[in-house]
Amino acid sequence: MRIAMVSVVANPLTEGTGQEAHVRELSAALCGLGHEVTVYTRRAATRSADRFRTDEKYEVVQVPVGPAKPISDDELVAHLGEFAKFLAEEWRLSSPDVAHSHHWESGLAALVSAHRVQVPVVHSHHGLGPSDNEERADAERLLARRASWTVATSMQEVTQLMQLGVHRTQTTVVPPGVNLELFEPEGPVAARGSLRRVVSVGRLEPGSGLATAVAALSVVDGIELVIAGEKTQANPVAQQLRRLARQLGVLDRIVFAGAVPHAKMPALLRSADVVVCTPRSDPFGLAALEAMGCGVPVIAAAVGALADVITHNVSGLHIPTNDARALARSLRSLLTNDTKRQELGVAAHDRVSARYSRDRLAKEALAVYQRVEPEHGSE
Structure with a gap:
């Protein structure tokens, strides 16, 4: 299966224990299962390649929209149209079987692009925004209606999504996974003092x-x-x-x-x-x-x-x-x-x-992708 991961803000090439790590581990595990994964993120540094193949075999495409530096969410919104256009042009040449978008900015870009080339979108909200952020709230309501499927990372998020209007029957919980070959009890231990x-x-x-x-x-x-x-x-x-x-x-x-x-x-x-x-x-x-x-x-x-x-x-x-x-x-x-x-x-x-092994959770995500893939194939 060809899978497009859309993570506009969180770049899996950077260190972090949030969305970056989640996208990184999921993409690596899916490749380990024999699937083809491309992660699309915004280029936020001048000295970075537009395309990079990682050691774990997934490709990262750093889309050159906006300034090549970190920017605020308000600034980013102005560039989502450019990001969506890049995705649509890329996918017209080689269409993925499914797109999995992470967070609301990525979801908007993925929905627009996928509509043009008829690709199903699986969306992960990764937490809902505050009620006073009308732009984000509108985007999250749109994603709740239009995404082919919603993936939550916890039961608490499922409850929040139901309040947003996402049907429980259209939601699957797939928590983040851990690379148990790296994070295990045996191995080097960092030096420490007497405390x-x-x-x-x-x-x-x-x-x-x-x-x-x-x-x-x-x-x-x-x-x-x-x-x-x-x-x-x-x-x-x-x-x-x-x-x-x-x-x-x-x-x-x-x-x-x-x-x-x-x-x-x-x-x-x-x-x-x-x-x-x-x-x-x-x-x-x-x-x-x-x-x-x-x-x-x-x-x-x-x-x-x-x-x-x-x-x-x-x-x-x-x-x-x-x-x-x-x-x-x-x-x-x-x-x-x-x-x-x-x-x-x-x-x-x-x-x-x-x-919580990343391989098990990649299989659970894959089951979601396979659930929505017929929508793509029947077009």
């Missing part, structure tokens, strides 16, 4: 929940917090976290690791006693899944995909959102109980192996 180590991985942005982890650190002695996932230079959230840590007297126990390469992330995760994921929302849960693949227990807010990924007190611990006291209590309970921590780590690895 117990807590790791948090994710974007440094409002809603990351990292202030909760910093506040918890101030009432739990003998631990360090390693924050990884994004460059900290000139990042306003990183600056806020440093100010908070300085006020609480824990700046000397925080390590800003920056953007850790994907290949080195398992070693960092294996060095952790506990991994903490406390965002306000998380449609993917990939940071938790990768830690669980490494056999490391996770404490997470019960939001988005994290509510599905972790079974409380079996494969990890759930805490309320933005509750530093609850996080501190959970940290103490695990860091003072080696047996409990090891039990959770083993159960976490078993859960990821049984449900």
Whole structure:
């Protein structure tokens, strides 16, 4: 099957634990199953090839629309027409069997392009926008009506989509998958000092929940917090976290690791006693899944995909959102109980192996593509 992945903003060639990683792992696994995958994303850097074949055999096409630099969503909307035109011209020459679009900007571009060449569109919303963003809300309602099928990443998202008007019978849950050959308990371990180590991985942005982890650190002695996932230079959230840590007297126990390469992330995760994921929302849960693949227990807010990924007190611990006291209590309970921590780590690895391997989830996505493919073939 020939599959077009449309991910306008999130480029799978970049590091990240969100949509970039989801598209990357899904595309790689589909190629591993013998299918042909091309990812279409917007070129956001001057020194990048327009077309790139990855080691895992999927092709990335970096569409040259708009300035070759990161831009805001408002700026991006003005270039979606150009992006859709590029896709339509590309697909007229060689039509995919199905297009899978990720997030609302990609969905709009894919719908316009696919209509011109009669390609079915499977869409993943990856979370719905705030009600006061009328442009995005209109786009999401359109996608709910017009996409051939909707793929959600969690049951919480299914509920949100039903409220939007997406029929449950037209929705399939396909959570993100993990490369279990990379994220496994055995392997290199990053160097660490004498303190117990807590790791948090994710974007440094409002809603990351990292202030909760910093506040918890101030009432739990003998631990360090390693924050990884994004460059900290000139990042306003990183600056806020440093100010908070300085006020609480824990700046000397925080390590800003920056953007850790994907290949080195398992070693960092294996060095952790506990991994903490406390965002306000998380449609993917990939940071938790990768830690669980490494056999490391996770404490997470019960939001988005994290509510599905972790079974409380079996494969990890759930805490309320933005509750530093609850996080501190959970940290103490695990860091003072080696047996409990090891039990959770083993159960976490078993859960990821049984449900979240990228190969299994690629097969589930493929079943969705095959469901809508007859629409294409009958035209």
